[in-house]
Amino acid sequence: EFGDINVVRAPREIKEADIQKDLLYIEEQEGAINFKFGALYRKKGQSTDNEILCNNDITPSFEKFLNLIGEKVALKGFNEYRGGLDVKGDTTGTHSYCTVMEGKHIMFHVSNMLPFSKDNPQQVERKRHIGNDIVNIVFQEEDEEFDLLVSSPK
Numbered sequence: 001e002f003g004d005i006n007v008v009r010a011p012r013e014i015k016e017a018d019i020q021k022d023l024l025y026i027e028e029q030e031g032a033i034n035f036k037f038g039a040l041y042r043k044k045g046q047s048t049d050n051e052i053l054c055n056n057d058i059t060p061s062f063e064k065f066l067n068l069i070g071e072k073v074a075l076k077g078f079n080e081y082r083g084g085l086d087v088k089g090d091t092t093g094t095h096s097y098c099t100v101m102e103g104k105h106i107m108f109h110v111s112n113m114l115p116f117s118k119d120n121p122q123q124v125e126r127k128r129h130i131g132n133d134i135v136n137i138v139f140q141e142e143d144e145e146f147d148l149l150v151s152s153p154k
Contacts, residue, residue: 026134033104036083038129038136039066039097040111044144052138053123053130058112061141069137070097070108083107084129091115092129109133 014020041055041062058066066072074095078087085107086092093115097108109129117125130136140146 034081034083035104035106035135036129036133037106037108038111038133039069039108040130040136040138042138042140042146044140044142047146049127050122053111053126054116054121055112056116058110059141062112062139065139066097066108066110070099070106072097081105081107083109084132085109092125 014023040052041058042052043055046052046055072095075082075085075087075093076090078085080098083096083098083106084092085096093113096110096113099106099108111123111126111130114126114129117123138146
């Protein structure tokens with residue numbers, strides 16, 4: 001269970017130029033068959049991408065969510081769409097999640113499963129993958145407001 005989900009189905013005009021540009025980019029990808037999506041876990045009180053990217057644990061709720069959107073796979077020897085992840089030497093982690101939906105292959109870059117560097121608070125290796133994904137999903141267990149458009153310190 002993920003609690004009550006309130007879905008607003010009425011179309012809304014997007015007036016922000018950056019969001020319009022991103023939506024156009026997504027629309028242009030319509031013919032593509034392979035996609036990379038980011039999946040991030042946000043703890044209560046975290047407000048920056050650096051804080052979120054430093055999370056390492058996968059809670060039971062986050063794991064349940066990941067199993068809902070994809071299938072956990074071992075990366076070593078994986079012979080389907082790999083989404084830029086290393087399938088030979090485990091340099092980008094040992095496991096990830098993927099799915100095929102309507103003939104489209106999706107590899108999830110799960111932040112908590114990508115290599116963590118205790119000496120790098122910005123988690124550049126994690127950002128390298130997730131920052132280039134066409135979609136990023138932020139999972140949070142707590143009911144807390146979070147402004148995705150202002151998630152990095154100024």
